[in-house]
Amino acid sequence: MRLNGSEILIQCLREQGVDTVFGYPGGAILNVYDALYKHRDEITHILTSHEQGAAHAADGYARATGKTGVCLATSGPGATNLVTGIATAYMDSVPIVAFTCNVGRSLLGKDSFQEIDITGVTMPITKHNFIVKDVNKLATTIRRAFQIAGSGRKGPVLIDITKDVTAAECEYTPEKPVPILPVTDTIREDAVDRAAAMILASRRPYIFVGGGAVASDASDELAKFVDLVDAPVCDTLMGKGAFDGCDPRYTGMLGMHGTKASNHGVSHCDLLIAVGTRFSDRVYGSAVSFASEAKILQFDIDPAEINKNIRVDAAVIGDVREILKRVNAKLTRQNHAQWIAEIKAYEAAHPMHYDHSVLTGPYMVEKIYEMTRGKAIITTEVGQHQMWAAQYYRYSEPRTLLTSGGLGTMGYGLGAAIGAKMGQKDKIVVNCAGDGCFRMNMNEIATATRYNIPVIEVIFDNHVLGMVRQWQDLFYGRRYSQTVLEDRVDYAKVAEGMGAKAYTVTTKEEFDRALQDAIALNIPAVIDAVIGKDDKVFPMVAPGTSIEACFDGEDLAEKERRTEK
Numbered sequence: 344m345r346l347n348g349s350e351i352l353i354q355c356l357r358e359q360g361v362d363t364v365f366g367y368p369g370g371a372i373l374n375v376y377d378a379l380y381k382h383r384d385e386i387t388h389i390l391t392s393h394e395q396g397a398a399h400a401a402d403g404y405a406r407a408t409g410k411t412g413v414c415l416a417t418s419g420p421g422a423t424n425l426v427t428g429i430a431t432a433y434m435d436s437v438p439i440v441a442f443t444c445n446v447g448r449s450l451l452g453k454d455s456f457q458e459i460d461i462t463g464v465t466m467p468i469t470k471h472n473f474i475v476k477d478v479n480k481l482a483t484t485i486r487r488a489f490q491i492a493g494s495g496r497k498g499p500v501l502i503d504i505t506k507d508v509t510a511a512e513c514e515y516t517p518e519k520p521v522p523i524l525p526v527t528d529t530i531r532e533d534a535v536d537r538a539a540a541m542i543l544a545s546r547r548p549y550i551f552v553g554g555g556a557v558a559s560d561a562s563d564e565l566a567k568f569v570d571l572v573d574a575p576v577c578d579t580l581m582g583k584g585a586f587d588g589c590d591p592r593y594t595g596m597l598g599m600h601g602t603k604a605s606n607h608g609v610s611h612c613d614l615l616i617a618v619g620t621r622f623s624d625r626v627y628g629s630a631v632s633f634a635s636e637a638k639i640l641q642f643d644i645d646p647a648e649i650n651k652n653i654r655v656d657a658a659v660i661g662d663v664r665e666i667l668k669r670v671n672a673k674l675t676r677q678n679h680a681q682w683i684a685e686i687k688a689y690e691a692a693h694p695m696h697y698d699h700s701v702l703t704g705p706y707m708v709e710k711i712y713e714m715t716r717g718k719a720i721i722t723t724e725v726g727q728h729q730m731w732a733a734q735y736y737r738y739s740e741p742r743t744l745l746t747s748g749g750l751g752t753m754g755y756g757l758g759a760a761i762g763a764k765m766g767q768k769d770k771i772v773v774n775c776a777g778d779g780c781f782r783m784n785m786n787e788i789a790t791a792t793r794y795n796i797p798v799i800e801v802i803f804d805n806h807v808l809g810m811v812r813q814w815q816d817l818f819y820g821r822r823y824s825q826t827v828l829e830d831r832v833d834y835a836k837v838a839e840g841m842g843a844k845a846y847t848v849t850t851k852e853e854f855d856r857a858l859q860d861a862i863a864l865n866i867p868a869v870i871d872a873v874i875g876k877d878d879k880v881f882p883m884v885a886p887g888t889s890i891e892a893c894f895d896g897e898d899l900a901e902k903e904r905r906t907e908k
Contacts, residue, residue, distance in 0.1 A: 344516075348478045348509040349378035352442070355485040356386060359520055361413050363387045363404060363765050365397040369417025371457065372444035374509035389765060389794060392786035394421050396758040398428020399784075401439045403759030405432075406745045407720055408766040409560065411492050412439040418446055419457030422503070423464065427752060430468040432499040434749025435581060436558060438492040439499045440485075447507040448476050465501050472501040478511040486518065494523045496645045497558055525559065525662035526644055530669065534659045539673035541640050541657060545614035547682045548574040549637070551597060554581030554748070555619020555644060557741040561585065561664035565618065568667045571674045572616070575686045577605035579620050580729075581748045584738035589717075592683060594690055598626035599884045600730045603893055604690035606884070609634050610891040617641040619663040622652040623749070632889040642666045695734060695882075696895075702851050702874055704728055704803050708735035710851075711773055711801070714858055719743070719771040722760040724780030725751045727809035730880040732775045754783035760798040761791055771799070771862060778804040778828055785837060791867040792842035799861045800843075800869040802834055805876045813879050838869035847871045 346354065352375055356364070364386060368376040379388050391397040394416045401412030412432075416425050422443040432439050446455045462472045471491050473484050481504065488500040542548060550572065556565055562585055569576055569592060576586050577597040586593060595602030597609060609615060615637045620626070627633040630653060639655040641648075642663055649658045659666045697705040708731050711719065721736055723729040723746040738744050745763055747755040760774040781802050791798050803809070808826040815823050835845035844866055846857035854872055861868035881895035894902075 344514070345512050346515040347374070347512045348481050348504065349374040351478070351481050351513075351515050352485065352504075352509070353378045353382050353386065354515060354517065355482055356413065358486070358518060359411070359489045361386060363389065364413040364415060365389045365391055365400040365404070365762065366415030367391060367394050367397055367417070367421060369421045369457070371418035371446060371506045372415060372421070372509070374506065375415065375442070375444060387765070389761065389790065391758065391761075391790050394424035395428050395754065396761075396784060396787045396790060398425045398439070398441065399431065399755050399758030400762035400765070401441070402428060402432045402437050403722060403745050403762030404766040405437050405439055406759070407742055407763035409742065410766070411489055412437070412762065413442070414439065415442045417457070418444055419459050422459055422461040426464060426468070427754075428758075429465055429499045429501065431747050431750045431752045431755055433468045433470075435554065435747065436497050437499065438497040440488050440492050441499060441501045443501065443503045444509060445474070445503050445505050448505050451505065461503050462501065468499070469501050470498040472503070474503040474505070475508055476505050478508045478513045481508060482515060486520070490521060490523065495526050525665050527661055527665050529646070530659060530661035530666060534657070535666070535669045535673065537657050538640055538659050538670050541614060541638060542572055542616065542670070542674060543677070546679070547611070547613040548572055548679065549609050549612035549615050550574050550576045551609065551615055551617045551620060552576060552578040552582040552585050553618065553620020554579065555663045556582055556585035559619065559644070559663040560741070561619070561667055562741050564664050564667035564671060567671050571671060571676050573677045573679045573683070574616070575608055575683055577601065577609065579623070579626060579748070580733050580746060582620060583733060583744040584741040587739045588737035589739050591687075594686060596733055598623075598890060599628065599886070600734065600880050600882065601890065601893070602690070602695065603693035603882055604686055606882070606890040606893050607689050608686045610636070610889070612637045615639045617643075617655070618667070619643060621645075621648045624652065627653055628884050628886075628888055628890040632891075702849065702854055702872060703878055704731040704874060705735045706851060707801060707803065707854060707872060708732050708775070710855060710858060712736045714862060715771050715773070719773050720745065720763045720767060722746065722756040722763060722772065722774045724756040724774070724776045725753050726777045726780060727813065727878070727880050728775045728777050728803040731803075753780045756780065757784045757787045757798070757800060760800075761787060761796050764796050764798050773799045773801060776800060776802050777809055778802055778806065778834065779808045781834060782832075785834075788838055788841040788843050788867065788869065795866060797865045797867055799858075800838070802869065802871045804834065804871050804873045805878060807876045809878070810880070812876070816877070816879075817883075818885070834869065834871040843867040843869050845869045845871070847873070849873045
């Protein structure tokens with residue numbers, strides 16, 4: 344059948360099973376939006392308040408569902424407004440396909456109105472990108488883009504289409520999508536044998552889980568692996584939920600804001616088994632001292648991550664779920680009860696703690712966990728609230744913490760929450776945001792209310808840029824340069840002005856009632872929760888130092904007492 348480029352785009356989306364897209368129209372992409380209008384009963388389009396919100400929503404949809412997210416934008420500033428969202432997805436290996444439309448071929452390279460070389464702009468932050476100037480190549484390019492985004496180490500792909508291609512016609516033949524299979528051809532049998540031998544020889548193993556275990560849907564095999572190895576387990580921010588956070592072997596996050604137990608255990612284990620993690624600098628602190636008593640075994644899909652940040656003793660390259668399946672087949676059940684008891688004793692001696700007498704970030708996270716029975720999808724912005732959400736909510740399932748780990752994007756969470764709710768309509772979705780972050784994306788409340796997408800926004804309102812202020816307090820002599828947000832903005836009134844149910848709370852009791860009400864109402868809601876400006880995220884590791892040197896408020900107080908003497 345003969346179709347124009349816009350109709351071909353829609354048909355290719357339907358081929359790929361796309362049911363929801365996020366975007367913002369403009370002149371260059373009008374033909375595509377005309378086709379979307381004709382197919383509005385087949386593909387739901389969510390009009391965000393800003394193109395960056397569309398990219399984050401596609402990202403949140405992808406993380407929550409495991410599918411590839413889709414966003415659309417017009418040429419020029421519409422396309423460049425997607426860049427931060429695309430970079431966020433790239434750093435966290437999230438599969439999205441971003442469609443932009445450019446000026447017509449005859450206008451390319453002439454500084455035409457709203458012309459931009461978006462493929463050049465996004466080349467460093469995509470797995471691949473394309474510019475389509477021939478309608479005959481459009482369908483093939485779209486199919487290839489979805490294959491690239493969803494295969495191997497997943498990530499974003501951008502397709503830029505000139506406006507004349509969206510109007511031109513050619514013959515279109517439907518095709519079924521080629522199945523995306525896990526990467527197994529790189530898994531060497533000798534590498535699996537060596538991994539199994541290292542595990543069986545270990546007396547103090549520690550399992551370290553990253554986002555790759557979530558991306559490969561490896562939770563079931565990971566649970567079997569942990570049971571066979573009988574080792575304590577820690578994770579990264581991106582690995583939350585891959586292993587059950589309620590399991591007694593789980594010791595919490597590793598690294599800069601990891602638990603003392605995890606940081607101590609990894610520092611004294613004899614074998615560190617890294618499952619789907621790339622060893623971020625926020626994890627290892629000092630590369631020289633990291634896991635210095637251990638051999639390191641790494642399972643990862645990307646060979647470029649082996650020995651990039653941390654030298655390892657052995658590695659198996661390939662899909663993490665398939666690697667675990669093959670290693671599990673070679674293991675006998677181990678018994679490391681004494682080692683686990685040692686770690687749990689250390690954990691009991693160095694628990695996480697906070698002030699229970701007033702409303703705090705940790706209290707709110709624990710209350711969200713309690714009221715949602717641990718079954719919610721939590722999205723976050725970036726900062727103190729993000730770390731509290733990682734520390735105090737126990738994630739028992741994958742794809743339930745959606746956060747910007749690699750790029751650290753303030754403004755990510757609310758768009759991601761909208762995308763997650765569109766992909767998982769039966770889940771409660773809560774976005775944890777600092778007041779500084781909320782300022783960056785509060786316009787997306789209007790998106791939630793426009794479509795009655797019942798997300799709950801909790802603002803951890805300390806009237807400062809909390810994490811930056813924490814660093815200024817600890818490392819910059821308390822010189823609070825441009826981090827104080829004491830002004831007249833009333834976030835509840837702003838939210839009400841955009842049509843949301845809004846609450847302002849200052850006590851634990853008020854927060855409890857507001858959260859309970861917001862869950863029961865099941866409409867877009869914003870809770871502005873005022874907390875202390877000097878609350879801090881502990882434990883903490885000073886940048887560039889050993890992760891075992893993590894400290895908390897009590898350690899700082901003790902250090903000050905010794906200094907005074």
